[in-house]
Amino acid sequence: MENIAKGDSLQKLKGLKITSLDDDDEEQEQDTIPDEYDDDDDDDDEEEEEEQEPVTLGFLEKPKNSRSLLRHLFPSKTGGTPAWLDPVNLPSGRSCLCDICGEPLQFLLQVYAPISEKDSTFHRTLFVFMCPSMRCLLRDQHEQWKRPPESPSRSVKVFRCQLPRSNPFYSSEPPKSDGTDKPSGPGVALCNWCGTWKGDKVCSSCRRAHYCSQKHQVMHWRTGHKIECQQLCLSDQSFDTNPSNGGTSATERQKGYLSVVVAKMSSYMNQTLTYKLLAYALVASKSIWPEYEMINEDESEYDTEMSEDNGDTNTLISKTGTDDTMKSLLSNFEGDDDRKSWASFQERIGKAPEQILRYCRSTSAKPLWPMSSGRPSKADIPKCSYCGGPRCFEFQILPQLLYYFDVKNDVDSLDWASIVVYTCEDSCEASVSYKEEFVWVQQSSTIVNVP
Incomplete structure (x- = not known):
């Protein structure tokens, strides 16, 4: 977001930027390919294309002070309670509940992701909620395959909220982040127990x-x-x-x-x-997960770091040796697409193993799938329910987040391979403040250990 990025005080808000699609029209036309998840012959091309897209990685750290995660500072964060962008017109009714067990959803994380190309998306945040029950998540995995006119019952939900620069809740000037910033308007009363949903x-x-x-x-x-x-x-x-x-x-x-x-x-x-x-x-x-601030870095920085490390004469394993080992490992997985995908996934994630989120909002961007099976086809991603336009991949949440939430490795403990968020490609405007987008959950139950 060009206007906000002008001040040094907003340097921490510059993560999770939206890649401009009009910097080089000719190059974009050559690079963009249509989404064809259901064509197995294109898997290699998709992987190659996805690797060319710039990816922003999300890492967690304890907040330096309690003020840094307040809503008028537009944070990206996990756990705790949401810093609602629109603090008045919150989601309500059954949208706050797990569709499977009927219990209120817990706040998982939020991503501040403004889009500079549109006035209406000067501020833009995506909020992810989920039921802490693994039983509901397993049911969710089956429900997500349903297509209209069937209505799936979901235990994971994402809401998109966006505001123009001039709005009733915040100053049009960038926050100073010196303790003097205050929101322009109050928020609605929240639940005294969970601190998450509207206390009506x-x-x-x-x-x-x-x-x-x-x-x-x-x-x-x-x-x-x-x-x-x-x-x-x-x-x-x-x-x-x-x-x-x-x-x-x-x-x-x-x-x-x-x-x-x-x-x-x-x-x-x-x-x-x-x-x-x-x-x-x-x-x-215990009704909320531990709170962390999300810090963002470009994945390309880790490619450089690994290249420099592998070039060191004191390194025990050379870059060539690592590549040869991986090629040999992958060759043993031919005929087992899940194992091959898992090995490739591990190699990519291994560059920065503490990452909990991968962000890349582009029409040609693809998630980094841990498994070959359980991926959605293009037809499985529903159109935007507000404008009828297509949805595109925006970010995915990795299971490393569970470590920070102190989730135990028990049989009934919460677990997933990847949670992938798809949002309206046009980030459309509608009368409702919080627009529900689409989440795809890939479970880890079929992943086997790589020998």
Whole structure:
């Protein structure tokens, strides 16, 4: 995004850039090939073409401070709670739920990916959510093959949100990132339990706790809000019976309310209550994944680094020796396309093994598939449900992310080979703020260990 990239303060936002398609029209016409996933004869050509596309890699690190991931700084991040781009018109209804088990989806990650060629995409972020149940994910793998008029039930969903430079929520000037930046408008109340979805349900007693679902309301009540709610109701009674509060402002009333809560909590809290509140905090922390900031680097930098390393006279294995070994390994896999794809995938990922995301939004870009089987054909990628136009590959999420989320390697633990996101090629405008795009999940269950 050219306007934002002018300030040094936005250097960290320059990752995940959209490759310009009009820099060299003649060259683009020669390089672009149609998507033909279902033609096995073109697999080699597709791999060669995909390697020529510039790819941005996403890596994770703990945020330097709590402010760096706030929504008005337009972060790319994983885990925690989403930094909603449009903080008011959030997804609602069944779009927030796993279509298979009906539970609210957990926030997986978001990618800030503006497109400079359009005014309406000055700000643009993609949000990915998924159900933490492996059983639902396995069912999702079968559901995604359904084509219209059948409606698939999904446990992984992605939403696209975009805003023009002039909008009600943010300044038209780049953020300074010095602690003084603030959003132009407030956001909607979020669920007190998950902090993710719009809290359109309110506790009938205290009228202060908001929830996205009945389940989260019950969980919040059982793990601490029952006691908290009583204190809030008592504080309200104190204000209602005190005539001196009649002329206080909303701000003063809130400050007084907080002081009453603190005083009463200190008065009534005993050892049992302390344990209950600690248990509540522990359970709530398990309802979201650990939060990380996503740092982006060009994959080409790792090609250079590997070339320099292999050229070192002290290197134990030369570049030629590595190539010969891989060729020999791949030759043993002929007749087994999955093993061959896995070996090629491992070789490519091995250049930067800590990457958790691969980004390349281009009409000719292809995902880096770990397996030959389980890939979608062109017909399996549905048209945009808002404009009817084609969708294109934008990024894929690698299973390395599960390591950062401390997911155990158990039989029923969450696992995947690749989660691939396809978005509207035109990044169309529509009345709805969060437009649901398409996700393809390739499972790792059929991958065998490479000898």
